[in-house]
Amino acid sequence: MTLPTLIITACFLIFAVTVVLFGGPSVGKAKSRRLSTVKDRHAASTEAVVAAQMRKTIQAASGRDSKLSSLMPRREEMEKRLLRTGKGWTVTQYMLASMGVFVIFTGALLVLRTPFLLATLVGLFAMIGLPYLVVGRLIKRRVAKFNTRFPDAIDLLVRGLKSGLPVTETFQVVSQELPGPVGEEFKAVVERIRIGNTMEAALQESAETLGTSEFQFFCISIAIQRETGGNLAETLANLSDVLRKRAQMKLKIRAMSSEAKASAYIVGSLPFFVFTIVWMMNPEYLAGFFSEPRLMIAGVGGLIWMSIGAFIMSRMISFEI
Template structure:
């Protein structure tokens, strides 16, 4: 056994011990005691600021979105149905499954007829059938969330004007549902319909917050919950929230503009291998045609694709900022 093998064994054992310790180690006693002391101080404090902070912590904890279990097919089906609902297109699970299967069969058959390599046809077919619908759904969800965010501040301003004119909150929600177009009006219409059939306003808002999973709407729900428990001028609170949301949107646009050069470079670098491959195949198909016949070349190509995917994922995370 040489020195390199011994060093690898020592590093492996050290990593295994560290993972076991991290898995079974409990929370830090110092952090736990600090957290409990803070809870006691907030609970028995006479300071209005600390009482509001405690109410906000309770509201946030009570309004965390429901998480689906990892195990079990029913939970995954519910998560997929929720994603399809967020697109706003009214697609069903059956349509999504049949579309994925159709893409898998069509793309796999075309690749097999062109290359004669069943392994390559299977991999490309699975990638197309599972990846393309997922990408399209993500794009539509992001597009609808952007439309919602653009109009949501205006909807809150309309709520503020209705409250200042003396209307109750439930009636102003109905006005927003009728006056604001797009996803905002659709979601507020669902909220008013739930209230009409007997649900409380908090439950109706929380159902929408769980389905949308957007920070802006969660801020709105938390603001209403804190106001109902602590009192105060709701119109002024919502006006401040509208101003915060507009500044948040402006900051997102500023970050988007600053990171656009890096994103463009990543798109160009990531697409160059595929463009060069397509150009060479178009000019001289016999030169690169062995790529679809030799299994070693296919394995090397798939390995390169995996590493490129990892690099693209890292670059996407580097230019992604949470506000």
């Protein structure tokens, strides 16, 4: 198969996969958008009006991005995941990157004379799984950076409150003094408060974006103090101490489970390592896995069972605090 034929076939497969998987915009989502527009038009409270204006601004800014991204199922969930990475990526860029991964993997396997069906299946798995794993890795890394510096941010808030500054001013100080995800999230909270949102709503939106229990504890502490009163500086100081002890406990658990994790990684990677070594030494011995239907079915079944085993092992070494 020549290179132009590969390119034409890959483009056709991209179009077919896009049509089959993404299938067009949802009627239910269009109905929800119309109902939301009617509610915003007749909104009475100031907070509802501000929220409506924010939604209109976001839709206007992302209008050029909606044609392709509207094909994505559960688009709102994907937008939240991309927002959590802190990279400013759009759903359209995510979809284009996924299609690029499909073309690269499928084309590479076809160049290596892999059967067309197997190359297509591997390309589909790579298109769906690889970008999702990359985004999840970036989210995990950003959340870890946030949790590492978050107790320092709380200590800075405590010092500001003890010196007589209001809470919103201490948020501004944190956004300016601390770099990275902590400063970015507190800057977003300050901006939401400036356009008219309440402090609780602004903090809760950041909590939903981050998805961490540490920041949720912080939001609950602020909300309870504003309702019942009390010394907010002392409450936040206690929270900072609890979060530091929680981080130390996580490190101890990671150290205790490192041996089990290493065993899981070795057991999971050993079959692929052996397959690669045998393929390099004697390709004809394993050529049937790419041409014989029965061996292909057996290989897929083995991969499925290995995936189940890897999932079980990952749950066994995963601890929640």
